[in-house]
Amino acid sequence: RKRVGILISGRGSNMSALIAAAQAPDYPAEIVGVLSNRAAAAGLVTAAEHGIATASLAQSKFPSRDMFEDVMTQTLESWDVDYVCLAGFMRILGADFVNHWAGRMINIHPSLLPLYKGLDTHARALADGAATHGCTVHFVTPGLDEGAPILQAQVPVLPGDTPDSLAARVLVQEHRIYPEALRLLASGQIAALT
Numbered sequence: 001r002k003r004v005g006i007l008i009s010g011r012g013s014n015m016s017a018l019i020a021a022a023q024a025p026d027y028p029a030e031i032v033g034v035l036s037n038r039a040a041a042a043g044l045v046t047a048a049e050h051g052i053a054t055a056s057l058a059q060s061k062f063p064s065r066d067m068f069e070d071v072m073t074q075t076l077e078s079w080d081v082d083y084v085c086l087a088g089f090m091r092i093l094g095a096d097f098v099n100h101w102a103g104r105m106i107n108i109h110p111s112l113l114p115l116y117k118g119l120d121t122h123a124r125a126l127a128d129g130a131a132t133h134g135c136t137v138h139f140v141t142p143g144l145d146e147g148a149p150i151l152q153a154q155v156p157v158l159p160g161d162t163p164d165s166l167a168a169r170v171l172v173q174e175h176r177i178y179p180e181a182l183r184l185l186a187s188g189q190i191a192a193l194t
């Protein structure tokens with residue numbers, strides 16, 4: 001089984017979906033560590049309850065982003081990970097860190113990329129009057145939310161939707177496609193062209 005580290009900043013519901021999927025004996029990956037850039041991230045508690053190694057690193061305690069990211073890489077490598085999953089990790093990553101993990105790091109983003117890169121995706125889709133919205137799992141490259149997509153899922157935008165109601169509908173699909181995308185990667189069924 002491939003070894004996977006997850007980076008989070010908060011709730012960690014996608015992290016939980018990956019942990020749950022990896023409990024199946026035929027799943028090709030195991031979650032071996034969870035790293036948060038916020039000590040208060042609820043996901044750290046969940047991971048620890050599952051007996052998974054955890055670490056918390058505050059970027060503000062480091063002299064530079066590069067030094068913070070070097071320690072993130074050292075932490076991930078101390079867990080001997082093959083792949084890194086970003087799951088609600090809300091910091092933009094520098095090119096050196098991203099290139100170090102090229103082809104081995106994936107992210108889930110709450111929009112149908114290339115639409116709505118960045119933040120506030122649900123509110124922006126609603127403001128545009130979009131009829132459909134969704135989520136994307138993609139390889140991470142230095143350009144924000146620009147790497148090759150692996151899987152997407154669509155949901156309808158319904159009359160009366162708010163950013164929260166739309167986010168909840170999308171999140172159900174995130175929890176479905178993220179474990180499936182990691183399965184494809186860890187089993188060697190897909191690879192980045194880098």
Ligand code: GAR
Nearest residue numbers: 010011012013014087088108109110
């Ligand atoms: C998820 O909706 C994820 O797609 C999004 O943050 C949420 C994290 O929730 N990620 C981004 O916006 C990345 N820019 P979770 O902590 O419960 O998985």
